[in-house]
Amino acid sequence: MVVVVVLIVDFVRRHPYWSATLVLVAVASVVALLSVRARQRERQRAEQAERDRAVAVTDTMTGAEFEQWFARLLEASEFRHVHVRGGSGDRGADVTATAPDGRRVVVQCKRQSLTNRVGSAAIQRFAGTCREVHGGELCMIVTNGFFTAGDGVRLAQQLGIVLVDRGLLETWAWTGTPPSSLLGR
Structure with missing residues (x-):
């Protein structure tokens, strides 16, 4: 040397x-x-x-891939501190973030086939952990499919849980703008 x-x-x-x-x-x-x-x-x-930008790409993803996809969507929409937490033991918090207005966001992601809908039981389970366990100020369940009509949707509205179905998700992914219900408008 x-x-x-x-x-x-x-x-x-x-x-x-x-x-x-x-x-x-x-x-x-x-x-x-x-x-x-x-x-x-x-x-x-x-x-x-x-x-x-195309929600159809989520139809062939695994649940973990869908969580990563949604985390990228949050980041592209100016959410900060986006973390994918999904997996066993996540207690319903697949993704956490900070909204543009500073609120703590807790997200449960439900990657579904188009014929399978997210029902009341999933909404009830998430309602029990979002705020109390995870400190969520903005609680959201996101699916690439749809929610069953009825009690679960009413419960989500009553508890202030934002439900983002395929239609809202498609618009959000295409425009890069979250639904107005997430922006406090």
Whole structure:
């Protein structure tokens, strides 16, 4: 190692212009490489965002993939501190975030087949944990499908739980603007 350093120092002393040229070429190469990688990452993010605009992509996802997809949608909609918490033991909080207005958001994601609806039992379970266990100020159940009409929907309205079904989710994904019920309007 010492021999290499001595050789480099000797070369720099005898050839200062070549040394400077080699350093400039090396720095320019590194900058060019970093620039290309940054453009590739940005292009990949843009392509992912374009794919994410179509709710139909969620129909073939797993539940965990749907949670990640929804987390990206929240981030794109200016929600901050977005964390995917899903999995066993999540106690109903698949995604947590901070809304643009500062409220703590707790989300239960329900990836469903189009023929299977989210029912009253799922709404009741989430109602029991969102605020008391997770400290949610804005509680939301999101599905790529639909909710069953009836008691569960009425209970959600009564408890201030926002239900986002496929129609609302599709509009949100396409426009990047959350439903007005999430914005306090």
